[in-house]
Amino acid sequence: xxxxxxxxxxxxxxxxxxxxxxxxxxxxxxxxxxxxxxxxxxxxxxxxxxxxxxxxxxxxxxxxxxxxxxxxxxxxxxxxxxxxxxxxxxxxxxxxxxxxxxxxxxxxxxxxxxxxxxxxxxxxxxxxxxxxxxxxxxxxxxxxxxxxxxxxxxxxxxxxxxxxxxxxxxxxxxxxxxxxxxxxxxxxxxxxxxxxxxxxxxxxxxxxxxxxxxxxxxxxxxxxxxxxxxxxxxxxxxxxxxxxxxxxxxxxxxxxxxxxxxxxxxxxxxxxxxxxxxxxxxxxxxxxxxxxxxxxxxxxxxxxxxxxxxxxxxxxxxxxxxxxxxxxxxxxxxxxxxxxxxxxxxxxxxxxxxxxxxxxxxxxxxxxxxxxxxxxxxxxxxxxxxx
Numbered sequence: 355x356x357x358x359x360x361x362x363x364x365x366x367x368x369x370x371x372x373x374x375x376x377x378x379x380x381x382x383x384x385x386x387x388x389x390x391x392x393x394x395x396x397x398x399x400x401x402x403x404x405x406x407x408x409x410x411x412x413x414x415x416x417x418x419x420x421x422x423x424x425x426x427x428x429x430x431x432x433x434x435x436x437x438x439x440x441x442x443x444x445x446x447x448x449x450x451x452x453x454x455x456x457x458x459x460x461x462x463x464x465x466x467x468x469x470x471x472x473x474x475x476x477x478x479x480x481x482x483x484x485x486x487x488x489x490x491x492x493x494x495x496x497x498x499x500x501x502x503x504x505x506x507x508x509x510x511x512x513x514x515x516x517x518x519x520x521x522x523x524x525x526x527x528x529x530x531x532x533x534x535x536x537x538x539x540x541x542x543x544x545x546x547x548x549x550x551x552x553x554x555x556x557x558x559x560x561x562x563x564x565x566x567x568x569x570x571x572x573x574x575x576x577x578x579x580x581x582x583x584x585x586x587x588x589x590x591x592x593x594x595x596x597x598x599x600x601x602x603x604x605x606x607x608x609x610x611x612x613x614x615x616x617x618x619x620x621x622x623x624x625x626x627x628x629x630x631x632x633x634x635x636x637x638x639x640x641x642x643x644x645x646x647x648x649x650x651x652x653x654x655x656x657x658x659x660x661x662x663x664x665x666x667x668x669x670x671x672x673x674x675x676x677x678x679x680x681x682x683x684x685x686x687x688x689x690x691x692x693x694x695x696x697x698x699x700x701x702x703x704x705x706x707x708x709x710x711x712x713x714x715x716x717x718x719x720x721x722x723x724x725x726x727x728x729x730x731x732x733x734x735x736x737x738x739x740x741x
């Protein structure tokens with residue numbers, strides 16, 4: 355998750371990272387946060403669960419329908435999510451496609467339709483090597499892994515492989531659906547856009563970040579009070595949006611720095627010789643890390659164990675200093691990803707609801723990314739008075 359322009363200095367920008375686009379009101383209730391708030395008015399929009407916390411539908415209602423399909427997004431909207439997440443990559447003909455991975459073979463039948471189009475790096479099929487028309491020929495499914503020549507669902511409890519038909523769509527098509535639903539329902543559900551691997555697109559001659567921002571601007575998302583957030587794992591890409599792209603485009607959207615681990619090899623940057631090497635995330639977890647992030651972002655998106663240690667037990671919940679340090683810098687904290695599937699609830703939690711309670715009450719996060727937005731919305735409706 356990444357952020358704002360230079361129409362005002364950083365000190366002014368971080369005074370008000372507390373309200374995620376009007377839908378949720380003030381996200382932080384700490385005295386430090388209150389001191390950082392500026393006098394710009396907030397839109398008073400009921401989030402639907404009666405709290406200032408935020409529920410982001412992670413790739414839509416992906417616990418029930420294949421991720422990032424319009425069906426999954428419509429279901430998440432109906433379930434009461436505050437924001438719907440869009441992961442965005444670019445096609446060969448410069449179209450913005452909603453897809454979690456840079457490659458296609460985890461969630462489509464690309465190996466059957468275009469068997470000769472894989473790259474040499476491990477036989478992956480990359481979206482950037484296909485035109486939008488070609489991508490529309492693919493069938494989209496629940497995520498799978500090929501074992502012994504057979505597709506095995508990554509989440510066996512979820513929507514079955516090979517059932518019904520789902521396709522890929524563009525960022526514009528999803529925005530128009532969300533805006534259409536906002537019009538027909540009277541709600542104001544927001545966008546939570548993740549620009550996937552700007553470093554990769556740049557190495558392929560594509561300017562995905564600029565294209566995403568231009569699309570958001572086209573649909574009326576330009577200011578901090580507009581109901582859109584941009585997030586990225588790539589700190590260099592996020593800084594470029596903050597320092598260069600948003601000022602050039604006269605935009606000031608809220609930005610969130612997604613946090614990863616260096617060992618994930620998810621972000622790369624060129625070394626002195628121009629060769630790509632893994633980005634080192636370690637500085638984010640050291641003293642002063644949140645202060646550095648606050649110079650170019652309005653929030654962070656940490657992995658759940660970065661907030662509550664996996665070594666916790668039900669009798670000993672170990673909350674890391676991350677949320678407190680982030681809040682002290684006026685940053686919102688939106689951890690990922692909350693799932694119900696077998697093996698996805700940490701041992702220290704008795705169930706999904708207990709996991710939510712621990713993060714919202716003990717760790718005091720501002721919102722969650724979840725594959726099951728209905729369950730998070732229902733929990734907030736039932737327990738919001740305690741927050």
